[in-house]
Amino acid sequence: MKPILVLVSVDSNSVLLGAKQFANYLREALEKYNLKDSVDVLETGSMGVYTQGVVMAVFPDDVYYSVRSVADVEKIVSEHLLKGRPVLSLEIPRERLKLVVEKEKVTEEVRIVLRNVGVIDPRSIDQYIARDGYFALHKALFEMKPEQVIQTIKESGLRGRGGAGFPTGLKWEFTAKAQADQKYVVCNADEGEPGTFKDRLIMEGDPHSVIEAMIICGYAVGATKGYIYIRGEYYGSVENIQKAIKDAYEYGFLGKNILGSGFSFDLTVRLGAGAYVCGEETALLESIEGKSGRPRLKPPYPPTNGLFGKPTVINNVETFANVPQIILNGANWFKQFGTKGSPGTKVFSLVGNVVRRGIVEVPMGVTVRELIYKFGGGLVGGKQLYMVQTGGTAGTFIGLDKIDVPLHYESFRDHGVSIGSGVILAMDEDVCPVDVALNTMEFFEHESCGKCTPCREGTRLAVEILRRMSKGQGKKEDIDTLKQIAIITQEASLCGLGQSINVPLISILDNFRDEFLAHIGATGCPRGVCKFEKPAKVKAKV
Amino acid sequence: MVDREAVAEMVRNIKKQALEERDMLINALHQIQNRFGNYIPVEAAKVVAEELNVAESKVYEVLTFYTMFSTKPRGKYVIRVCVNLPCHVTGGRQIVETLKETLGVDFDQTTKDGLFTLERTSCLGLCGVAPVIMVNDEYYGDLTPKKVKEIIESLRARGDAK
Numbered sequence: 017m018k019p020i021l022v023l024v025s026v027d028s029n030s031v032l033l034g035a036k037q038f039a040n041y042l043r044e045a046l047e048k049y050n051l052k053d054s055v056d057v058l059e060t061g062s063m064g065v066y067t068q069g070v071v072m073a074v075f076p077d078d079v080y081y082s083v084r085s086v087a088d089v090e091k092i093v094s095e096h097l098l099k100g101r102p103v104l105s106l107e108i109p110r111e112r113l114k115l116v117v118e119k120e121k122v123t124e125e126v127r128i129v130l131r132n133v134g135v136i137d138p139r140s141i142d143q144y145i146a147r148d149g150y151f152a153l154h155k156a157l158f159e160m161k162p163e164q165v166i167q168t169i170k171e172s173g174l175r176g177r178g179g180a181g182f183p184t185g186l187k188w189e190f191t192a193k194a195q196a197d198q199k200y201v202v203c204n205a206d207e208g209e210p211g212t213f214k215d216r217l218i219m220e221g222d223p224h225s226v227i228e229a230m231i232i233c234g235y236a237v238g239a240t241k242g243y244i245y246i247r248g249e250y251y252g253s254v255e256n257i258q259k260a261i262k263d264a265y266e267y268g269f270l271g272k273n274i275l276g277s278g279f280s281f282d283l284t285v286r287l288g289a290g291a292y293v294c295g296e297e298t299a300l301l302e303s304i305e306g307k308s309g310r311p312r313l314k315p316p317y318p319p320t321n322g323l324f325g326k327p328t329v330i331n332n333v334e335t336f337a338n339v340p341q342i343i344l345n346g347a348n349w350f351k352q353f354g355t356k357g358s359p360g361t362k363v364f365s366l367v368g369n370v371v372r373r374g375i376v377e378v379p380m381g382v383t384v385r386e387l388i389y390k391f392g393g394g395l396v397g398g399k400q401l402y403m404v405q406t407g408g409t410a411g412t413f414i415g416l417d418k419i420d421v422p423l424h425y426e427s428f429r430d431h432g433v434s435i436g437s438g439v440i441l442a443m444d445e446d447v448c449p450v451d452v453a454l455n456t457m458e459f460f461e462h463e464s465c466g467k468c469t470p471c472r473e474g475t476r477l478a479v480e481i482l483r484r485m486s487k488g489q490g491k492k493e494d495i496d497t498l499k500q501i502a503i504i505t506q507e508a509s510l511c512g513l514g515q516s517i518n519v520p521l522i523s524i525l526d527n528f529r530d531e532f533l534a535h536i537g538a539t540g541c542p543r544g545v546c547k548f549e550k551p552a553k554v555k556a557k558v
Numbered sequence: 559m560v561d562r563e564a565v566a567e568m569v570r571n572i573k574k575q576a577l578e579e580r581d582m583l584i585n586a587l588h589q590i591q592n593r594f595g596n597y598i599p600v601e602a603a604k605v606v607a608e609e610l611n612v613a614e615s616k617v618y619e620v621l622t623f624y625t626m627f628s629t630k631p632r633g634k635y636v637i638r639v640c641v642n643l644p645c646h647v648t649g650g651r652q653i654v655e656t657l658k659e660t661l662g663v664d665f666d667q668t669t670k671d672g673l674f675t676l677e678r679t680s681c682l683g684l685c686g687v688a689p690v691i692m693v694n695d696e697y698y699g700d701l702t703p704k705k706v707k708e709i710i711e712s713l714r715a716r717g718d719a720k
Contacts, residue, residue, distance in 0.1 A: 029686035032699035066686040068700065210642035210681035241577050248588065248626050249682055251695055284577050289584055289624030292680050306583030306612065308623035324578060367644040367685040374686050409643060409681075443647050455646050463680060465623075 018056040020097060023073040025134060027062040027220045028252045029213070029374075033084070035070040041086045042072075045093040055097055061221020063134035065374045071108070071134075080108045125391075126353055126361050129337040130377045133221030138256050141263040144224040150269055152340035156232045157277040160343075165236040166192055169339065171347035173359040178204055178295070178332030179408065179436045180512070181358075181425040184339075187329055190319035191237040194327035199239035201230050202323060202330040205246040205253065206300055208292040209408035210459065211439035214363040214375050215333035219246070219253035222337070223260035227283060229339035231269060234281045237329055242283040245300050248290055258285055292463035296511050297330045299465070310467045311511035334363055354380035358424035366392040368441040369399065384419040384433070387440045399444035403452070403528065407436020409459055410516035413452070413524040434519060448545035449528035450535050454482040456520050464513060471514025474505030478521065488548030490536035495525055560601040565590060569609040583610060583620060587627055596636050596675075596694070597628040625679070633668045633675035635713050637661075638692040642681045649702065650689035654678075656703040657691070660710050673717050674710070 022042065026035045039059055046052050063071045069082030072092065079102050081092055088106055095101045127133075136143040144150070156165050170185025191199060203226060207215040219226065230242045246254050261283055264270045272280045291309045294300045298312035301323045322328020338360060342350045351359045358380040364387055365375050371393035378391070384404055388394065395401055405413050406423065411434040414421075421431040428434040443452070461475035478501050481494050499522060506518035525532060534542045541548065572586045586606055591598050603621060607614040621627045639654055658664060661674050668675040684690045687699030691706070698709055 028697065029684055029699065032684065032687045032690070032697050062686075207683055208680060211644040211685050212681070213683035213685055216683045243577070243581075247683070248624075249679075249692065282577060284575065286581065287585055287588055289588065290626035290679070291624050303584060304581055306580045306610075306620065307616070308619050365685060367688065368647050373688070405643065439644075441644055441647070447647055452643065452647070455641070455643050459642055459680065462678075 018054050020055045020077075021058060021075040022055060022097075023058050023060050023063075023075070023134070025061065025063050025071045026059040027217055028250075029062065029066055029217075030070050031252075033066070033068070033070050038070050038072070038083050038086065038089050041089045042093065045090055046097070049093055049098050051093065051097055058137050060136060061133040061138050062217045062375065064130070064376055065108075065372050074102075077102065081106045082108050125376060126379055127377050128341050128350075128353070128361050129218060129225075129334055129363055130221070130375070131341070132225065133217060136222070138221050138223055139259050141224060141260065141267060144222070148344060149224055149340075150228055150267075152343035153228050153231055153269060154275060156235055156343055157275060157279060162192065162236045162238065165232060165343065168343060168347050169236075172342045172350040173347075173357075174335065174338055174342060174350070175358065175425060176332055177334035177338075177362065177438070179209065179410070181435075184331060184335055187319055187331070188233060188237050190317075191239070191322075191327045191329045194320045196327050198241070198324075198326045199237055200323045200326060200328040201233045201237070201239045201242040202301070202304070202318075202328055203230055203242070203244040203333060203336055204295065204297060204300055204330055205244050205250070205257075205333045206288045206295045207247060207250070207333070207437075208295045209410065209437040209439065211367045211405075211408055211441050212365050212437045214365055214438060216250055216253050217375055218333050218337050218363070219250070220256050223253075223256045224264065225337045225340055226257070226333055227260055227264055228269070229336035230283060231274065231281050232339055232343060233329055233331070233336070235279050237327070239327075239329065240280055240282065242281065243304055243323070244283070244285050245294070245304055246285060246287060248287045254285060254287065261285065291465070292459075293465045293511070293513055296513060299511065300330070301328065308465075310465050311513075313510060355422070355424045357426050362423070362435065362438050364391075364438045364440055366440050366442070368405075369396050369444040370394070370440075370442045371396055380424040380435075381422045383422055384414070384440060387423075388419070388442050392440070392442065395442060395444050397444075399446070401442060402445040403443045403447060403449065405441040405443070405452075405520070406439065407434035407519075408439045409456055410512075410519055411436040411439065412519055413449070413527055415527050418527075428519075432523060446543070446545070448486075448541055448543040449524055449531040450482065450486050450541070451545045453521065453524045453532075454479065454486050456524075457482055457517070460513065460517050468508075468510040468514065470505045470508035471510070471517075474501050474509075474514065475517065477501055478505075478517070485532070485535045486541075486546040488535065488538060488540070488546070490532075492536060494536065495529070495532055499525060560599050560605070562601070562605050565593075565602045565605040566609050568593065569606055573610070580610070580612070583612065583617070584624070586610070587617075587621065591627060595634075596632045597630055600629060603629070625677070634673050634717055635693050636675045636677060638677045638679035638682075640680070640682050640684075640688070640690050641678045644681065644685040645689040648688045652703050653689045653691065653701050653706055656706045657710075660707055673714065 024039045069084040072081045174184040175181040294309035299309040303309040318328045376391045421433045457478040502518035502521040607617045690699045
């Protein structure tokens with residue numbers, strides 16, 4: 017151990033801000049100033065904030081910097097590391113750090129899922145083990161029966177973090193009870209809900225937590241094989257997960273007779289290839305089986321008829337990442353966080369026009385206002401908040417009147433504000449709801465797999481109408497027609513993709529109705545976003 | 559010409575990593591696409607079908623279902639621009655316009671010099687630095703129209719066309 021440690025975030029978002037280059041330059045500079053023997057450099061995952069700079073932290077001084085150029089790195093080395101004088105101009109102000117520094121518990125941030133992200137070198141299994149890694153696996157294998165593992169997860173109240181919120185323990189129990197010669201554990205890492213990048217940062221920053229959880233799950237339900245299905249575009253996640261799997265095999269946490277327990281488990285990675293619908297669990301299973309990712313008719317559900325027709329547990333990355341800590345600390349420990357119906361924390365992605373875009377893990381029950389103003393630092397340029405989409409593209413559009421609703425799995429039912437995958441997309445007064453609705457429906461039209469008619473045609477029709485409205489050719493009946501399309505598509509579609517388009521569409525039509533009306537029979541978009549065109553001579557009937 | 563034997567050899571190697579029969583098709587297609595640059599010749603897809611014992615039509619269906627695969631040669635640089643809301647509201651609209659103008663092509667078209675293919679993509683999970691584009695396997699974030707033009711210029715300077 018060297019006396020000084022510098023942490024550098026090199027997650028995929030930070031890399032785009034120059035993180036790799038800065039880390040390399042840091043090493044060169046340490047060489048130049050002859051500090052090599054006293055300073056360690058550790059490349060770690062995301063520290064949560066993107067202040068248009070790469071976060072570098074110096075320990076034990078506990079100083080966090082936002083670095084934007086190699087000159088900044090030079091300054092930190094020559095001033096702080098060499099002469100012991102922190103560079104005030106680059107320091108991230110203290111109040112921003114509440115988000116980053118674990119020990120300052122003044123805000124409500126609680127790190128269960130992200131406890132190692134931005135703290136350890138994700139490519140080092142030793143560092144994971146040093147932070148109690150694989151202790152939960154040991155505990156499960158040697159101190160607990162499979163039923164006890166399932167019981168603990170059930171009691172913890174953990175629910176699926178991918179968006180649907182299904183109780184995890186129940187899923188495991190159904191799979192455990194199903195009789196079959198082969199069962200599977202699948203991790204849904206096909207993160208595609210626009211605005212969501214938590215799974216990516218978990219896999220890049222702490223891949224072993226997911227692997228450990230999957231092995232525990234395999235033991236609990238009697239599965240001996242597992243797949244992590246990762247988006248084809250997530251190169252960094254694939255790399256870190258593959259390295260972690262390799263190391264876990266070498267250490268005997270994977271493979272035959274794990275730690276001498278008699279339990280065996282194999283784990284491998286499969287890639288997606290650019291299809292949002294594969295995030296739907298049965299489409300994902302189809303894809304692993306080497307087919308196009310079209311959802312299956314449900315029931316039967318994966319716990320009885322999953323991968324290759326066999327009983328399968330399929331959970332999201334964030335859901336799995338909770339598991340080792342629950343097994344280690346118990347269900348009651350987990351239940352102290354969050355709300356009664358939704359225990360634990362949620363990793364939120366703060367995106368759009370907020371000052372500090374990034375991820376933050378807080379207990380369930382946090383409000384949109386807290387997320388945007390307390391953690392996100394308000395809006396860029398001091399602009400007014402106008403609209404927020406919560407939960408992802410399949411989530412709700414809300415106005416200012418709903419930003420004090422506490423977010424948990426019941427907040428959609430109770431208040432019309434969905435938590436989904438945890439996206440908080442803040443939009444300032446420069447956006448136009450018609451344009452936003454059009455963009456959203458274009459997404460669904462593009463990603464609809466085409467298997468069932470209501471979704472394929474419903475999304476297409478909605479786009480046609482909204483496109484017309486955005487050109488200033490809206491008709492009186494358009495709003496009602498859109499609502500009708502939303503309801504029919506929701507009721508008649510085969511899978512979650514089509515079934516969820518009513519959530520964004522109806523919420524934006526209801527909460528921003530005046531803006532839509534202002535596009536009908538008007539001479540220009542009230543917000544100056546949509547470009548009105550003169551209607552064509554013969555108008556197509558919709 | 560597709561070197562059938564080389565492709566077959568590749569597929570056989572990939573097959574060794576299978577946990578179950580049939581679970582390697584998409585991984586295999588990824589690797590073959592990398593080998594041929596950025597597309598999969600139908601000829602190579604046929605070899606995959608034979609080696610994995612899957613109907614050719616099934617392989618073709620998979621190839622055309624997933625947006626990351628292409629059966630036609632694409633430009634040397636495939637530019638994927640995120641068109642989803644988190645990028646859209648942080649200046650993504652202008653990024654798309656700038657790309658189309660600067661390259662002189664629409665989505666799914668290739669520039670005449672064979673250098674660039676423009677594609678739209680859904681969220682790439684880099685919303686912390688939106689708006690973003692991907693060029694082959696490299697990402698670029700916090701984009702402005704000016705930055706986009708610079709990126710294209712530097713790629714043009716780098717890039718011997720066909």
